[in-house]
Amino acid sequence: MLYLHLYMNIVKLDAIDSTNSYLKDLVKQKHVENWTVVIADHQTNGKGQFDNEWTSEKGKNLTFSVLIRFKKLNVEKQFYLNYAISIALYNVLKYYIPEKLTVKWPNDILSANQKLGGILIECIVKNSAIDFAIVGIGLNVNQKDFPRELTFATSLKKLLKRSINKDELLDKILLEMQYQMLLIQKQKFSDIKYLYEDILYKKGIPSMFVDKNDHTFMGKIVGISTEGKLRIELENESFKDFDLKEIKFV
Numbered sequence: 001m002l003y004l005h006l007y008m009n010i011v012k013l014d015a016i017d018s019t020n021s022y023l024k025d026l027v028k029q030k031h032v033e034n035w036t037v038v039i040a041d042h043q044t045n046g047k048g049q050f051d052n053e054w055t056s057e058k059g060k061n062l063t064f065s066v067l068i069r070f071k072k073l074n075v076e077k078q079f080y081l082n083y084a085i086s087i088a089l090y091n092v093l094k095y096y097i098p099e100k101l102t103v104k105w106p107n108d109i110l111s112a113n114q115k116l117g118g119i120l121i122e123c124i125v126k127n128s129a130i131d132f133a134i135v136g137i138g139l140n141v142n143q144k145d146f147p148r149e150l151t152f153a154t155s156l157k158k159l160l161k162r163s164i165n166k167d168e169l170l171d172k173i174l175l176e177m178q179y180q181m182l183l184i185q186k187q188k189f190s191d192i193k194y195l196y197e198d199i200l201y202k203k204g205i206p207s208m209f210v211d212k213n214d215h216t217f218m219g220k221i222v223g224i225s226t227e228g229k230l231r232i233e234l235e236n237e238s239f240k241d242f243d244l245k246e247i248k249f250v
């Protein structure tokens with residue numbers, strides 16, 4: 001039997017470079033309990049995907065990382081972890097924003113075309129199994145103004161025109177993450193695939209993409225492959241799978 005891990009060790013910090021880096025360093029120094037959550041009011045060097053920076057106004061948003069330990073999760077299944085965390089965020093946020101919420105592959109949380117949040121998962125692998133993951137989440141909650149370069153960023157406050165209680169939101173997210181991690185522990189991968197494909201941005205909508213050779217083409221997202229790649233139906237009705245960095249929306 002697998003149970004929800006009801007006790008969580010929550011560490012609140014005023015400021016840190018990055019909650020992901022902090023947890024990673026902590027694990028090197030001492031034993032860190034499963035479901036330890038590190039949350040910071042301010043990150044001075046927040047990390048995004050693909051070595052991007054994650055910027056967030058001090059005190060306004062949720063920036064936190066969770067240490068999750070796994071038993072027998074093969075490293076080849078890591079992408080299900082990404083998808084399950086995206087589903088967790090979606091499931092909580094849909095009660096705040098009932099419309100236009102989607103997940104842009106692999107795990108940007110969008111409202112219409114604007115980014116509300118992102119996920120950065122760093123795994124420590126032992127003998128081809130994921131020993132533990134540091135799941136970093138950045139969610140724009142009460143920030144009203146964004147730097148000019150972040151043209152596509154939005155927040156719950158901007159969308160809902162009211163402030164959101166961050167502690168309540170965090171509790172809901174952590175609980176939903178626990179449910180999703182039960183699916184992972186029970187290896188319910190086809191359920192995760194099904195749930196994820198249902199919330200995928202632009203699924204079934206003809207869109208323009210650009211591949212890694214700067215070649216633009218029309219296609220339609222149909223879902224994900226069993227290797228976690230993005231599956232696109234091309235204009236000639238054939239299917240092609242794309243890995244991270246191999247494709248972008250135009």
Ligand code: BTN
Nearest residue numbers: 018047048049064118119136138
């Ligand atoms: C993305 O690029 O979309 C992923 C952003 C992930 C940001 C979060 S904020 C908390 C955690 N600590 C970090 O340094 N990054 C993640």
